[in-house]
Amino acid sequence: MKIDAKLVEKLENLSMLEIADKEKMAENLAEIVEFVEMLHEIDTNEIEATFSTLNNPTPLREDEVKQSDVIKDVLSHAPKSKDDYFIVPKIIE
Structure with missing residues (x-):
């Protein structure tokens, strides 16, 4: 497979990255x-x-439901929460 500047440019576009040194990347x-x-x-x-x-x-294990206070613990650190959900500012109009 031939790696040339055209292929590197195509990869750059596909990856949505900017490749500074295309020649070195091709090498x-x-x-x-x-x-x-x-x-x-x-x-x-x-x-x-x-x-x-x-x-x-x-090996598989049985899928058992277990009670956990993780949600309450995590939400206790949130600035705002209600009904087990984070409350965040509206960003989409």
């Missing part, structure tokens, strides 16, 4: 792509996976 991205392409050359067909969630799935 860095080219190095990353080159490294990933080298990884594709490695033959891993004979190598067994060292980790899989299929053999030992995550």
Whole structure:
């Protein structure tokens, strides 16, 4: 994959970020792509996976309702609250 100024500019627009040094960014991205392409050359067909969630799935727990005073504790620090909600100034007309 060719990383050039046009691609960096497109990435800049998509990410909504301003890239100050587009030339340096293009060089860095080219190095990353080159490294990933080298990884594709490695033959891993004979190598067994060292980790899989299929053999030992995550144990599930019962979903139990528990009483908690977290809401009251959090709202106690709010400048204004009513009926378990924050009261904030209106910002949209």
